[in-house]
Amino acid sequence: MQFRVPQFIDIEDKIFGPFTFKQFIYLAGGAGACFVLWKLLPHFFAIFFILPLAGFSLALTFYRINGKPFIFIVQAWIGYMLQSKLYVWKKEPRKKETAKTEHEAVADLVPRLSGSKLKDISWSLDVLDLNKEKKP
Numbered sequence: 001m002q003f004r005v006p007q008f009i010d011i012e013d014k015i016f017g018p019f020t021f022k023q024f025i026y027l028a029g030g031a032g033a034c035f036v037l038w039k040l041l042p043h044f045f046a047i048f049f050i051l052p053l054a055g056f057s058l059a060l061t062f063y064r065i066n067g068k069p070f071i072f073i074v075q076a077w078i079g080y081m082l083q084s085k086l087y088v089w090k091k092e093p094r095k096k097e098t099a100k101t102e103h104e105a106v107a108d109l110v111p112r113l114s115g116s117k118l119k120d121i122s123w124s125l126d127v128l129d130l131n132k133e134k135k136p
Contacts, residue, residue, distance in 0.1 A: 022071075023061045030057020 012020040019027065034050045034057075041049065063070040
């Protein structure tokens with residue numbers, strides 16, 4: 001028995017011609033708001049409000065940033081502007097370095113060996129010593 005696996009489930013359906021439902025709502029809402037402004041305000045003042053509103057409506061409908069719709073950018077901007085921002089810088093005083101004794105300075109320069117590394121080195125020395133004894 002074979003089943004058909006749905007493909008392209010992340011692509012919205014085109015409902016109104018070449019537009020998805022969301023795109024149609026953005027366009028229709030922007031056009032409606034522009035029409036209301038045109039009828040209510042004197043034409044000279046209405047143009048100053050209609051141009052940004054029409055541009056915003058067109059950006060919501062068509063503009064994509066990094067493959068994401070413009071509405072996601074608007075939502076992120078609004079969330080950033082409304083959230084509280086608290087920048088705290090806590091300066092910590094420096095710890096003064098104490099002068100090391102000669103013994104501590106030498107101990108820092110000597111490499112430290114772990115137990116297994118020390119065993120490997122002693123085994124290799126023992127094997128090398130045995131090889132030297134056999135040759136003469």
